[in-house]
Amino acid sequence: MLISFIVLAVAICKAQSGQANAANIKTPVATTAKEDVLILKESAHNFGKIPQGRPTTYIFEISNMGKEPLRLENVQASCGCTTPEWSKEPISPGATANIKVGYNAYAEGVFNKVVTIFYNGNQTKTLTITGEVYKSPASSAPENASIQFLKQ
Numbered sequence: 001m002l003i004s005f006i007v008l009a010v011a012i013c014k015a016q017s018g019q020a021n022a023a024n025i026k027t028p029v030a031t032t033a034k035e036d037v038l039i040l041k042e043s044a045h046n047f048g049k050i051p052q053g054r055p056t057t058y059i060f061e062i063s064n065m066g067k068e069p070l071r072l073e074n075v076q077a078s079c080g081c082t083t084p085e086w087s088k089e090p091i092s093p094g095a096t097a098n099i100k101v102g103y104n105a106y107a108e109g110v111f112n113k114v115v116t117i118f119y120n121g122n123q124t125k126t127l128t129i130t131g132e133v134y135k136s137p138a139s140s141a142p143e144n145a146s147i148q149f150l151k152q
Contacts, residue, residue, distance in 0.1 A: 040060065041062070042061075043127055045058045045129050045130075048131055050133055051133070052134060053105060053106065057100055057102040057103070065094070072088075076115070081104045082102065085102070112129075113128070
């Protein structure tokens with residue numbers, strides 16, 4: 001009876017260690033990593049110094065390197081002073097398209113704005129625009145104080 005008990009205990013221990021080993025064995029899982037089909041010619045643009053009150057734009061070029069048409073679902077700016085414009089039509093494989101990003105240079109100072117491109121269901125890319133807005137003069141030329149002297 002003692003021998004039966006020992007054999008049974010050993011069998012249970014082996015079965016449990018076999019299950020533990022089976023749980024630790026990693027089986028390859030078929031993961032389908034989505035290939036990056038939207039390629040940006042450039043992802044950032046620096047406007048440099050721009051005068052206050054003058055809206056400015058830049059055109060970003062994108063390419064579809066996939067095998068199926070690419071649809072831009074949304075292009076969203078991080079604030080209301082930045083306005084993206086894009087075509088709602090699908091981009092054919094191998095074709096290029098443009099995203100026009102406008103910036104309203106209303107506030108003086110340095111700016112750094114992000115525009116997010118949403119495409120193919122759940123994929124995103126970001127564009128960045130930067131620059132510095134300087135206060136523009138009140139008039140195009142300085143006022144000549146001696147003009148009254150000349151009129152006499």
